[in-house]
Amino acid sequence: MGKKFKKIGVLTSGGDAPGMNAAIRAVVRCGIYNGLEVYGIKKGYNGLLNGDMELMDARSVGEILQKGGTILQTARCLEFKEEAGVKKAVATAEKFGLDGLVVIGGDGSFRGARDLCRHGLPTIAMPGTIDNDIDCSEYTVGYDTCLNTVIGAVDKLRDTSSSHERCSVVEVMGRGAGYIAVEAGIACGAEVVLVPEYKFDFEKDVISVIKDGISRGKKHCIVIVAEGVGGAAEIAKKIQEETGMESRATILGHIQRGGSPSVKDRVVASRMGERCVDLILAGKENRIVCVENGEITDVDIEEGLAMDKKLPEDLVALIGKLSV
Ligand code: ADP
Ligand code: F6P
Numbered sequence: 001m002g003k004k005f006k007k008i009g010v011l012t013s014g015g016d017a018p019g020m021n022a023a024i025r026a027v028v029r030c031g032i033y034n035g036l037e038v039y040g041i042k043k044g045y046n047g048l049l050n051g052d053m054e055l056m057d058a059r060s061v062g063e064i065l066q067k068g069g070t071i072l073q074t075a076r077c078l079e080f081k082e083e084a085g086v087k088k089a090v091a092t093a094e095k096f097g098l099d100g101l102v103v104i105g106g107d108g109s110f111r112g113a114r115d116l117c118r119h120g121l122p123t124i125a126m127p128g129t130i131d132n133d134i135d136c137s138e139y140t141v142g143y144d145t146c147l148n149t150v151i152g153a154v155d156k157l158r159d160t161s162s163s164h165e166r167c168s169v170v171e172v173m174g175r176g177a178g179y180i181a182v183e184a185g186i187a188c189g190a191e192v193v194l195v196p197e198y199k200f201d202f203e204k205d206v207i208s209v210i211k212d213g214i215s216r217g218k219k220h221c222i223v224i225v226a227e228g229v230g231g232a233a234e235i236a237k238k239i240q241e242e243t244g245m246e247s248r249a250t251i252l253g254h255i256q257r258g259g260s261p262s263v264k265d266r267v268v269a270s271r272m273g274e275r276c277v278d279l280i281l282a283g284k285e286n287r288i289v290c291v292e293n294g295e296i297t298d299v300d301i302e303e304g305l306a307m308d309k310k311l312p313e314d315l316v317a318l319i320g321k322l323s324v
Contacts, residue, residue, distance in 0.1 A: 005099045005280055007037045009053060012070040013044035013077075013105035013112065016257055017128045017142025019265030020070040023104050025061040026273025032058050034281055039096060043073045044105070045080035045112055048089040053096065065266060068145070068258045074105070086115045093121050100280040102273070104128040106140075107305060110288055114301045122285035125301060126272040130257055133177035136304035137290030141272065144264040146173070146256045147184055153252055154188040154222060161220045167210065167239050167247040169223045171232035173256045180256070181226035182315050191221040191323045194235075196228030197311045202238070210243045213323065221245070271296045 010027045012020045024040065031038040040056045041047040064071050079085040093101065093116075100122045103113040106129035113125040127134040130146035150172055161168040174180045178195025185193035191213055192206050200206070210221055223239070225232050236249040261269070268291065275289045275296050288304040290297060 003099065003283055005036060007039065007097050008100040008102065008277075008280055009039040009041045009048070009093065009096070009098045010072070010102040011041035011044055011047060011104070012072050012074045012128060013103055013109035014074065015106065015129060016070050016074050017130045017140070018068045018145035018257070018259055018261035019141035019269040020074075020104055020128045021064040021067050022261060022266045022269035023126060023128060023141060023273040024070065024072060025064055026270040027102050027276055028056045028061045029058055030274045030277040034277060036277070039098065040072050043077075044075040044109070045077040045085075045089060046075050047072075048092055048101075049077065049079060049085060051092045051096065066260050068260055076108075080112055086112070086119050090116060090119045090121045100124070100285070102126070102276040102280070104141075106131065107134060110301055110305060114286060114305070117286040117301070122280065124276045124279045124285065124287050124289065124298075126276055126289040128269070130180065131174055131177045132179040133174070133309060134288070134290070134304070135307035135309035136288055136299045137292070138294070139268060139291040141265050141269045142257075142261070143179070145259055145262045146180060147187065148262055149256050149259055150180060150184040150252060151187045153250075153255070154184065154190075154224070157250060158188070158220075158222060161222065161248070164246065165219045167221045167223060167236065167243070167245045169225060169232045169236040169239065169247060169249045171225045171227060171230065171249070171251040173252070174226040175228045178226045178228070178311050181224045182311060182319070185224045185319050186315070186322065188222060188224070189322065190224045190319060191218070192223040193316065193319045194224070194229045195226045195311060195316065198313070198316060206235070206239065207242045209320070209323075210239060210245065214243065214245065216324070
């Protein structure tokens with residue numbers, strides 16, 4: 001007979017993302033539905049290290065589905081990256097009688113989840129990050145809301161750049177991944193998108209494209225730059241100098257991480273949270289819950305971390321086709 005699970009914990013870790021609350025709610029309520037006690041652990045792995053956690057009930061996750069951020073708060077915990085930190089966290093989990101843990105975060109958080117499993121705490125992870133950069137999953141909770149925030153902002157910038165016949169250079173989040181930049185670029189009708197995954201030639205891929213656009217009658221343009229490329233102000237300056245089109249830079253920043261989660265984020269988060277609980281109840285551990293071919297599924301954490309998510313080249317190429 002398999003182990004009987006009684007108590008589990010849930011935490012959010014790394015950068016917050018809209019939909020994390022929907023995931024917490026799903027873990028708590030699906031846990032309670034299945035007869036589990038669920039502890040909400042505060043401030044990521046810090047709470048696990050220090051025993052900062054409390055028993056949740058069904059009502060304690062009421063009124064959070066529609067809220068951005070994470071009611072459990074989140075953190076980047078350096079102590080937990082060391083083996084001594086992981087051991088301390090496992091000891092705290094034992095002290096509280098936790099039989100399992102759900103971690104909601106990005107790939108750094110997944111490495112922590114893997115380490116906990118190695119040290120004896122069964123852990124399941126699910127992707128909550130606006131970057132959509134988790135290799136094993138087609139989708140990460142928070143991405144859709146983030147994109148909607150970005151397009152709302154760029155649509156507004158388009159109004160003013162069109163009125164002034166300017167170039168608007170917009171820096172969006174994504175330190176190592178250009179998903180936000182490319183999909184926002186397609187959705188906003190950007191002329192140019194620069195991402196960290198693909199090298200570009202500034203003269204050919206930026207200046208020539210803008211000049212060609214001007215020669216075809218374009219009066220303004222939108223350039224989206226991923227954070228990993230950076231330098232929005234410098235890029236705007238160069239565009240102005242070399243094309244003659246007045247240019248302005250805008251860095252959207254952390255506004256992209258906030259806000260009420262979209263329908264997609266609420267639904268995916270709820271389904272992933274349910275799957276996390278089901279996996280724990282089935283005695284599984286060291287798994288990442290993910291989306292594959294539109295379905296909720298799960299993979300081994302090691303395998304998931306080893307996968308390579310490539311930003312499709314045809315998505316990047318589409319920007320050029322749509323902006324002729
Ligand atoms: P994300 O989960 O969004 O990728 P981070 O990379 O900041 O965010 O990771 C969140 C937390 O996960 C870190 O503060 C740390 O506690 C833990 N973590 C990150 N990388 C590792 C690692 N290599 N090994 C163990 N724990 C890690
Ligand atoms: O991982 C999400 C993310 O928003 C990245 O796109 C961004 O580079 C990073 O977090 C910024 O994190 P912070 O400013 O909170 O350290």
